[in-house]
Amino acid sequence: MDALAKYRNLLGDMGRYGSALRLLSWDQETHMPPKGIEARSEATGMLSRKRFELLVSDELARCLAELREADGLSEVERASVRHVGKEHSRNRAIPPALVEEKSAAEAQAQAAWAAARKASDFAAFLPHLEKMVGYARQFAEYYGYDEHPYDALLEDFEPGMTCRKLRAIIEPLRAELVPFLKKLVDEGTAPDASFLRGTYRVDEQRRLSRRALEVILYDFEAGGLADVAHPFTILIAPGDVRVTNRYVESDVLSGIFGALHEGGHALYNQGIPAELYRLGVAGGASNGIHESQSRMIENQVGRSLEFWNFFQPVLAEHFPQFGRVAPQALFAAANLVAPSFIRVDADEVTYNFHVMLRFEIEAGLIDGSIEAADLPELWNDAMKRYLGIVPPSDAQGVLQDVHWSVGAFGYFPSYMLGNLYAAQLYATMRDQVPHLDAAIGRGDLKPLVGWLRENVHRYGAMYEPQELMERITGHELDSAHFVRYVKEKYGAIYGCQTPSDS
C-alpha cells in the first residue's frame, strides 16, 4: 500500500474513534443517567487512548514524512499533511507520563473549582490553579515558541496568533470601546425591555428554537436538538452535527439566541465537505473563526432589526402576547448594553472587555509576571478599569469560568476574535451580496448561508485564520470593522451618534 492510502486508513480509524468518542460525550451531557458515569469514563478513556496511540504512532510519522516529499497531492491532502502533522508533532512533544499526570490533576482541579465557585472560596481553588498553570508552562516549553510562552498555547486554539499580535489588536479596540461604552451609559437612552418580563413554557420555547434553526437553514436531516445544562454544538460525523440548548422560563430571548448561536456553529460544521473530514481537516480554521460563525448568526443576524421584522410574527405564533409588539421594540430590547460581571451574559459592546482582562491575566500567569494568589485583586482591578464595576464575590468574578481548571489557557481570546472576525466577514459579505438586508428581512437566509458556505465553510481547517481572512476579505484581521459595526448599531439604538461615528 502506498503512503497516501496508508495515511488515509490511519485517519479513517482515528476519525471513527473520534466519532464514537464524540457520541459518547454528547450522550453524557444529554441522556446518560447519573449512575452511568463510571462505566462511561472507562469507555471514553480506552477509546481516547486508542485514538491517541494512532495519532502519535511511528506509522503516522512515516506516512507524514513521505507525504511531505510527495508530488501530486491535492490541495486538501497537502492541507491535511500540514494540519495533522502539526497535531502529531505537538502531541509527540509531550512525555506521555506528563499527559496522564495532567489529566488526573485536571479532574481534581475541575471538581475543586466547582466546589470553590459554589462557596466563592478562591483560596480553596488556588493550589489547583497553581498546578494547572505549572502544567501549562511545562507544555509551552515542550511545544516551543519564538517570543512568548503563551504563544505556544494560543496555537491550540488560534493557529498563528501570538501575544504581540493580540496586543496590537486589543490596543486600538480598547481605545475606541472604553469611551464609547462610557458615552452610551452616560448620554444614551437605554431601550425599554420591561415588556419581556413573563413566564415562558419550556416546551414552547423548545419548539421556537426549532423554528429559529429552520430559519437559518440548519439541516435537521443531518442533526438534531437536545436539552443540556451548558449548550454546545458537536460534529459527531459527516451528516450528523447536533445542536443543544437550554431554556430559562423567565427569559424567552435567551433560548432564541442560544439556538442561533449554536446554529451558527452547526452551519459551519454542516458546510464542511466529507472529504475534509476524512482527511482530518474538518474542525474549522480555528476556535475564533468557529466563534465568528456563531456570533454572526446570533448578533449580526439575530440581533438585527431585519431579523425581528420577520421573526416577530413567528415568536407571536408560539407566544401570542407578542402579537402586537413592534419588531423595532424587540430589536431594541435584544440590544441592551450594560456593564455586568458575567462574561457569558455580556452584550456585544462589553463582551470583549471580559476577554481582554482574562488575556492580560493568562499571559502574565504563563510568563511568571503574575502570581496566581494575586488573581482576585487583579481581576477586580481590571473589572473596574474596563467596566467600572467590581464583582461582589469571587464566584461572580475570578471563579466564574471553568477554563483554567481544565488547563485551557489561551482559549479566551477566541471569543473576542470571533466577534472581530464576524464583523469583518459580515462587512465583506454585505459588499458582495446584493440586497442582503432585504433578504434577511423576508426571513430568507439563503444568500447569507450560501455566501458563508462558499467563502468560509467549505474550506474547513485547510487555511490558518489570517490566511483565510485575507483570501475572503483582502486583509488580515482588523478590529476597525467591529468598532464601526458597534458604534453604528448602538449609537442609533441609544440615540447618541456623533459625526465621527457615521
Add this chain to the structure above:
Amino acid sequence: MDALAKYRNLLGDMGRYGSALRLLSWDQETHMPPKGIEARSEATGMLSRKRFELLVSDELARCLAELREADGLSEVERASVRHVGKEHSRNRAIPPALVEEKSAAEAQAQAAWAAARKASDFAAFLPHLEKMVGYARQFAEYYGYDEHPYDALLEDFEPGMTCRKLRAIIEPLRAELVPFLKKLVDEGTAPDASFLRGTYRVDEQRRLSRRALEVILYDFEAGGLADVAHPFTILIAPGDVRVTNRYVESDVLSGIFGALHEGGHALYNQGIPAELYRLGVAGGASNGIHESQSRMIENQVGRSLEFWNFFQPVLAEHFPQFGRVAPQALFAAANLVAPSFIRVDADEVTYNFHVMLRFEIEAGLIDGSIEAADLPELWNDAMKRYLGIVPPSDAQGVLQDVHWSVGAFGYFPSYMLGNLYAAQLYATMRDQVPHLDAAIGRGDLKPLVGWLRENVHRYGAMYEPQELMERITGHELDSAHFVRYVKEKYGAIYGCQTPSDS
C-alpha cells in the same frame, strides 16, 4: 501479570468496546439523523472488529486454558470461564471469510425482505432466504452437534436446548392449548373492549409509560425512556440500562404493555451485579429467561386484576375518561383472546402457536426436510391447523418477521420458552412470597421485584437456563404451569371453566 488479571483486562476492554457499540446502536434507533448512517456504519464496523479480534485472540485462548486448570477461582469467575470460553470457541470455529461473506449477504437479505414484505412478494425474498438457510447450515456444521443441526443454532439463544427437548415441551402444550382455544372461542363470552376506542395524546401516553416504569421499580437514575419504531431494552453498561417504547394514538393499552414488557427486561439488567458485567456474564441466562422477565411483568403482573385495581386511578390521572371505568373492565379488556395473523400482536393463549409453527419450519429448513420455496404453503397450512385462520397475504404470513433475513434461525423458540418460564417462576414465587397478590393490588411491587432480584437477576448468565430453573423451582421447565395459568385465568374471564381446569 497472572492469567486472571490478564483475563480481566481483556474482558474489560471487550466490555468497553461493547458498551460503546451498544450506545451507538441505541442512538441509531433513537436520535441519529438519517444522514448520519454512513459514518455510523463505519464506526460500528470498526469497533465490532476490534471487539471481535479480542474475543478470538490467542491471548484470550491462553488465559482461558490456564484458568480452566486454575484453583481458587470464585464461582463467578468459573462461570465466566465457561461462558466466555464458549463464545470464544464458537466464534473461532467459523472461518473469518465466511463471517464476512454472511454479514454482507445479511445486509442484502434484510433490505430484500423489507421490500418483499412491503410488496407481499415472497418470490423476491426466496433467493435471499435460501442463501441465509445455507449459511445457517454451514455454521451448524462448524459449531457441531450431537443429534440435530438445529441444536447447534439453538445454543446461541437457549443454551442446552435441543430439538428433541423442544418437541417434548411443545407436544403436551399443543395438546392442551388447541382444544382450550377452541372452547374459549366457541363457548366463551369475549369481554367488551369497545370502551377503549378513542384517541390518546402521545405525550400523555409517554408520561403514563414513565409512571408504569416507576411502579415496577425501574431505576431512572440508571436508565431512561426514549421513543423508537421497534421497542427494545439495552444494557449500555452497569448503571445505564435504557428502555424504549412506541405509542399508538388509537391504542392506549399498547404503550402501557410495551413499557411493562421492556421494563421487565430492564429490571433483569439492572439487577445483575457489576462484577458479573466485568466478567462477561451479565447478559442473562438465555433469551428465553430474559423473555420470561419481560412477559411476567407484562402479563402475570400487568394483565392481572390486581394490577388494574391500583393502576386504573393512575390511568385516569392521565386520561380522565377512565375515571369511572371499573378495574375489572380494564382487566377483562386487556385479556381479549382471538386467533390473529401477526405474532407480535398475539394474546397469551395464541402466542405460542405462532412460535410452534415457526419452529417446525426452521428445524425442517435446517435439516433439509423442508424447501424454502414451499414456505408460503407450509405456513398457511400450519396457521390453519393451529389457529384456524389463513393469512390473506404473505406480508401478513410468512414474510412478517425480520429474523430469517438476518440469519437468526433458532431465535423464535425463546419467545415461547419465555412464556413458559414466566408461568413456572411465577407459580414458585406465589408459593414463597406471602400476600403477593395483595401487595400488587396496592401497587407495591417490592416483594415481587425483591424475589426476582434474589432468585433470578443476581445470577446473570452464571447458570444455564435449566440449571437455573431447577435451583429456583426445583425442576426443569414444565409447561404444565403455563397451561394451568392460562386455563384458570381465561376460563374465568371467558366464563367457561370446566371441573378439570380448577
